Amino acid sequence: MIRISNTMTRTKEEFVPLTPGEVRMYVCGVTVYDYSHIGHARSAIVFDVIRRYLTFKGYRVTFVKNYTDVDDRIIRRANEAGVSAREYAERFIAAEREDMASLGVLAPDIDPKATEHVAEMIELVERLVDDGHAYPVEGDVYFAISSFPPYGRLSGRNLDELLAGARVEVDERKRDPRDFALWKGAKPGEPYWDSPWGPGRPGWHIECSAMAMKYLGPSFDLHGGGEDLIFPHHECEIAQAEACTGKPFARYWAHNGMVNMGKEKMSKSLGNTLNINEMVTRHSPDALRLWMLGTHYRNMLEWSEERVVESARALERLTRLRHDAAAVRAGGAPASLPPAFAEFRPRFEKAMDDDFNTPQALGVLFDFGRGLAEARDRGGAPAAFVAGVDELVQLARVLGLFGRDAAPDGPPPEVQRLLAARGEARARRDFKRGDEIRDEIARLGWLVEDTPAGPRLTPKGR
RNA sequence: GGCGGCGUAGCCAAGUGGCUAAGGCGGAGGUCUGCAAAACCUCUACUCAGCGGUUCGAAUCCGCUCGCCGCCUCCA
Secondary structure (H helix, E strand, C coil): EEEECCCCCCCEECCCCCCCEEEEEEEEECECCCCHHHHHHHHHHHHHHHHHHHCCCCEEEEEEECCCCCCCHHHHHHHHCCCCHHHHHHHHHHHHHHHHCCCCCCCCEEECEECCCHHHHHHHHHHHHHHHCCEEEEEEEEECCHCCCCCCCCCCCHHHHHCCCCCCCCCCCCCCCCCCEEEEEEECCCCCCCCCCCCCCCCCCHHHHEEEEHHHHHCEEEEEEEEEHHHHHHHHHHHHHHHCCCCCEEEEEEEEECCEEECCEECCCCCCCEEEEHHHCCCCCCHHHHHCCCCCCCCEEEEEEHHHHHHHHHHHHHHHHHHHHHHHCCCCCCCCCCCCCHHHHHHHHHHHHCCCCHHHHHHHHHHHHHHHHHHHHHHHHHHHEEEEEEEEHHHHHHHCCCCCCCCCCCCCCCHHHHHHHHHHHCCCHHHHHHHHHHHHHCCEEEEEEECCCEEEEEEEEC
């Protein structure tokens, strides 16, 4: 049984999908006006892991993640750059896809763009207007908050507090200052679509309601995103969707914590971001992922290059096991998982079942790793060791780690030649020469270690 | 001001009523080695921000205090 923290109820609840054996989930993607940063990476990795785990548990998962490709900032920056908004957005959509692939994040089943669903949004707005939930004013359309009493439930605020809040913008044309835009009339120089209210473009919130319902139906299982989207974005999504269909929108709401730079949230508006494309040149995707998953997804995570380096170091112990297993795999017949290693999968699942507790799940993996290393050093049954490593890798892959095969490239002939020469020198007990050759091999990028079974070559930086 | 969250070892971080307070990094000692590296073993929080309270029993529940963060505006 999977339990999940539901932002809507603020409790951990048993996860029961609407259709047995099937999960439909929607996650809010990025607004594509700049490169994606570490904060976006966290959200992506968190929901990637949730998706992978649900799949691992046997659910048929449909995963939708959108692109917001029309927005004030896209338009402004595209104008500055002298290209169309569409062209500008496409550039960053391509970059985002590359970034996600480089992080080992699985592509969504569907990744709809807002601009390709304007018709659905117009239809949704029309229905809201017809039903008295929305009203047009001079080419704009606003959602009438007073027509939807549950507004504020997700974020835990009541309508009076919102009014009292100092930062509600005053717009005389709105009936109520808390009303929000569903449709924005086009200003000169802006891209637009024709609508019953004149040329314009959709508001931000409406796109997610429209696309989620188009691909997942009026009611679906899990809606995710960063916790900074709870209000107003997700609140508005609910209002639009439920006012329109009269059906409950998402059953469970999951929100990931922010990545902080120092004490402050990393965000594009604060200008303190670290882009993914730069980070993946400095750190392996697995190190970044291990670092992120070492903190529960709902907690704040402070950026620290040192922590990532530590994670890379921790990872090496497990990576070593993979290499060692690969080295002996060729030898014997495959074995089934020995009983000594049977405890780890249930422990792993127990951790993950409890609101996707990746820090605890990783603890299990490291315990497993210790057990395997011990078995390896004891000698004995290599096939059992290999079977154990296979199990470990399977579990790690549920977290998106070890996506690439261990099969290392063999050492180049030059390195092999040097290794043989070193062996001869050492046999003569000419350790000085041996050490020189070891340094030479190191310069070629390979680490030499002497084990009871002979020298072992490992490519550096793995 | 309103709403939500956090404060656990040198650092990071699980644990949210009762076995020895996970795991990672770092540190100390040991085994192995020509040396090294790696690996393995042992040790590294009598204590969970502070103070009260509830309870047979609390890091875990309640209250207060202190410190920090997020949202209330675009934001993953």
